Amino acid sequence: MKVTINVECTPEEARAFLGLPDVKPVQAAMMAQFEDRLKAGLEGMDPQTLAKQWFPGADIKAFEALQKAFWAQMMGKATGQG
Template identity: 35%
Template sequence: MKVTVNVDLTPEEARRAMGLPDLTPLHDRYVASLLETMNGQVRPEMLENMMKSWAPMNEAGFAIWRQMFEQATKTGN
């Protein structure tokens, strides 16, 4: 027998139902700190260094990320 149950929850309701902590204040502080550090100046080198610090990947892995970002930001030629 197969039973399917659909539950309609908002992300907040799902988080609470699963007992996960609310990290909104931490996220807000992180974003504010990041914006303050950048001081309105976003340079490609900064983004590259930030991406390298997020995940331990080699140059080949980083090239894949770079290619995805370039394709996503292309203006339709």
């Protein structure tokens, strides 16, 4: 024998029925705090500063040389010289 019971309720009603806490206010507060910290961290950041933070051992001249070598090789392949 097989018995099927369908219950229609909203997630809020299910949480209340099961005795689970409503976490929406905590989640909203945490997201607001996260957004404030993110905005504060990004103010005044320019690409050069970000590059220095992300790649602390490399300098911009090394990246420029790598970019020039890459483009030279790609252009050589495109023109049939590479």
